[in-house]
Amino acid sequence: MVMSRYVTGWFGPQAAGPGVRPSGGREILAVPGARAWTVGHDVQEAVLDAAPDGTTLVAAGHCLATPAERRAALAAARTGDLRHAVRLPGSFLTLLWSGGALLVAGDRAGVVPVYWCRRDGVTWWSTAAAPLAALIGTTPAAAVLLADLTLFGVDTQLDHARYEGVRRVPPGHALLLRPGIAPSTEVLPQPGPFSFGQGARRLRDALTTAVERRAQAYERVSADLSGGMDSSTVTCLAARLRPVVAVTYTDAHLAEDDDLIYASRTAANVPGITHTIIDARRHKANQFDGLEDPAALPVTDSPSLALGQLAVKAAQLAPAVAHATQAHLTGRGGDNVLTTEHSFCVDQFQAGRRWAALRGAAAYARAERVAPWRVWWQLGRSAAISYPRALDGLARTISGPRPLAVQRTARWENLAWCGISAAAGWLTGAGRRAVADLVHARAQAAGPHATPAALHDRLNLEFMADSHAGYDAIARQLWGVPVHAPFLDTSVVSACLAIPSYDRTREGIYKPLAQAAFDGLVPGFLLHRQTKTAFTSSLYTGLATNAATLRRIVATSTLVQAGLLDARRAAADLERALAGAPAPLADLHTLISTELWLANLPTRATWWRHDTTDRSPA
Numbered sequence: 001m002v003m004s005r006y007v008t009g010w011f012g013p014q015a016a017g018p019g020v021r022p023s024g025g026r027e028i029l030a031v032p033g034a035r036a037w038t039v040g041h042d043v044q045e046a047v048l049d050a051a052p053d054g055t056t057l058v059a060a061g062h063c064l065a066t067p068a069e070r071r072a073a074l075a076a077a078r079t080g081d082l083r084h085a086v087r088l089p090g091s092f093l094t095l096l097w098s099g100g101a102l103l104v105a106g107d108r109a110g111v112v113p114v115y116w117c118r119r120d121g122v123t124w125w126s127t128a129a130a131p132l133a134a135l136i137g138t139t140p141a142a143a144v145l146l147a148d149l150t151l152f153g154v155d156t157q158l159d160h161a162r163y164e165g166v167r168r169v170p171p172g173h174a175l176l177l178r179p180g181i182a183p184s185t186e187v188l189p190q191p192g193p194f195s196f197g198q199g200a201r202r203l204r205d206a207l208t209t210a211v212e213r214r215a216q217a218y219e220r221v222s223a224d225l226s227g228g229m230d231s232s233t234v235t236c237l238a239a240r241l242r243p244v245v246a247v248t249y250t251d252a253h254l255a256e257d258d259d260l261i262y263a264s265r266t267a268a269n270v271p272g273i274t275h276t277i278i279d280a281r282r283h284k285a286n287q288f289d290g291l292e293d294p295a296a297l298p299v300t301d302s303p304s305l306a307l308g309q310l311a312v313k314a315a316q317l318a319p320a321v322a323h324a325t326q327a328h329l330t331g332r333g334g335d336n337v338l339t340t341e342h343s344f345c346v347d348q349f350q351a352g353r354r355w356a357a358l359r360g361a362a363a364y365a366r367a368e369r370v371a372p373w374r375v376w377w378q379l380g381r382s383a384a385i386s387y388p389r390a391l392d393g394l395a396r397t398i399s400g401p402r403p404l405a406v407q408r409t410a411r412w413e414n415l416a417w418c419g420i421s422a423a424a425g426w427l428t429g430a431g432r433r434a435v436a437d438l439v440h441a442r443a444q445a446a447g448p449h450a451t452p453a454a455l456h457d458r459l460n461l462e463f464m465a466d467s468h469a470g471y472d473a474i475a476r477q478l479w480g481v482p483v484h485a486p487f488l489d490t491s492v493v494s495a496c497l498a499i500p501s502y503d504r505t506r507e508g509i510y511k512p513l514a515q516a517a518f519d520g521l522v523p524g525f526l527l528h529r530q531t532k533t534a535f536t537s538s539l540y541t542g543l544a545t546n547a548a549t550l551r552r553i554v555a556t557s558t559l560v561q562a563g564l565l566d567a568r569r570a571a572a573d574l575e576r577a578l579a580g581a582p583a584p585l586a587d588l589h590t591l592i593s594t595e596l597w598l599a600n601l602p603t604r605a606t607w608w609r610h611d612t613t614d615r616s617p618a
Contacts (some may be wrong), residue, residue, distance in 0.1 A: 012034075090213075305467055
């Protein structure tokens with residue numbers, strides 16, 4: 001299979017171009033010294049607006065802006081004001097050509113990332129890292145993959161991709177390309193800070209726009225309707241404008257929770273929803289089904305957890321496929337923008353609101369049934385040191401003499417800056433050195449004024465954006481279904497994250513920001529739901545069902561063969577999971593996804609073809 005949806009281009013002094021172009025690419029920008037192509041996009045998914053002086057604004061992807069909004073953004077950009085251009089509604093890549101310089105920006109969350117590399121004096125950029133890696137003939141960055149598996153609270157990529165020699169533009173930044181000057185990144189302007197009320201009003205407008213304009217743009221729309229607050233809100237907003245085929249997935253374990261009750265009640269109370277319930281027991285779908293032949297799996301730009309859910313997603317999306325949906329809407333990202341990490345009380349403490357922070361930490365201790373003094377101790381420890389110091393300490397721990405067989409079971413560790421997961425116990429000596437070196441490098445680049453919750457919220461958001469991009473790529477390749485996540489649109493993310501983390505939470509209230517923002521738009525019983533379904537039991541069943549395949553994946557691990565992971569330790573944790581005993585399920589899922597991704601790399605298609613035609617503008 002071929003990953004066939006990305007945007008790429010080059011910038012450089014060569015008038016005729018560097019001699020290659022993306023296979024299957026459609027040119028969307030041709031200016032002196034620069035080109036850009038879309039691959040796998042419909043014609044209408046790339047829009048261009050140009051001013052008389054040659055300033056050009058291109059939006060490639062799901063740009064929901066009206067022509068008037070795009071023209072206003074272009075006019076503002078000509079004066080140096082980029083705020084409107086990078087905050088237009090939707091999820092897309094922004095290109096701004098002005099005065100011989102090119103600005104390349106993805107979205108705020110990272111659903112549409114930006115990568116770049118140098119080749120023969122030309123800067124190539126892309127929304128996918130794999131084509132650039134193929135262009136320069138490089139290999140995966142093992143240290144980044146190991147860090148993704150074994151660390152929390154660390155910006156494992158930062159400005160480096162998961163390939164050696166390929167650079168990454170962090171979300172919220174833009175790549176700036178100018179003649180005769182080395183490529184650089186610049187921070188994009190962000191709104192805020194907002195009060196809770198201001199943010200709630202902006203969120204209401206932003207999400208309504210994100211969902212309703214998608215519903216207006218497509219004739220056939222489907223949606224997840226899990227029964228949770230996020231997917232239900234998206235479904236209800238879409239159904240106000242267009243009939244929606246809404247899908248609720250359940251299985252033997254999920255049927256015991258109340259998701260199905262809430263989903264059915266929502267469908268019964270909101271006109272325009274055609275509700276379909278998919279029961280895995282009838283479809284014989286389990287987690288980790290269908291992984292026997294890695295070469296037959298869909299190709300993603302980074303390791304995707306969705307590879308472990310292929311059978312589940314196939315069953316879940318079957319009604320959307322039957323409906324010939326043009327856009328499948330999900331609530332992915334809602335947890336990331338509507339809530340915050342438990343470390344919010346550290347940010348609150350550092351902001352001078354110490355009594356409130358101590359009360360919040362005590363409430364967390366009660367909820368987790370641990371002694372308050374343990375949480376207060378971690379609160380004080382995190383507040384007393386900077387992020388670079390915390391990373392330096394982590395690097396010393398990883399490279400130290402003591403074993404890393406640490407299970408992250410202490411609830412108060414959620415308030416720490418960073419740390420190791422259970423998978424760190426799988427690292428060999430060489431693996432530990434690689435991860436420790438990466439953490440040390442990140443410590444040198446870390447900002448001293450970061451705060452824990454803001455850091456954790458950003459990293460978790462970027463993780464979700466990357467996960468969504470992988471899921472969307474898989475759904476397009478296997479079932480022809482484009483998957484949308486309106487909560488991950490830049491305008492929605494910006495409205496939420498402009499509110500300080502500690503102002504997005506209220507003791508005893510689940511997602512208070514959603515309650516304030518969506519009141520009157522969705523049934524009240526949804527906004528006051530206090531429960532959230534866990535999928536642990538379903539994971540255990542899937543592991544046991546596919547034990548032979550998963551054992552083989554771990555036994556033939558590329559990272560093990562490279563001497564970076566100890567196969568016996570990883571296999572021992574897998575066996576515990578297969579027996580239904582407590583085990584690091586998330587780490588095992590990540591390892592399996594990473595190994596499948598690595599195994600599939602040699603089968604990737606040819607990304608490039610020769611281009612010797614001089615198509616330079618006069």
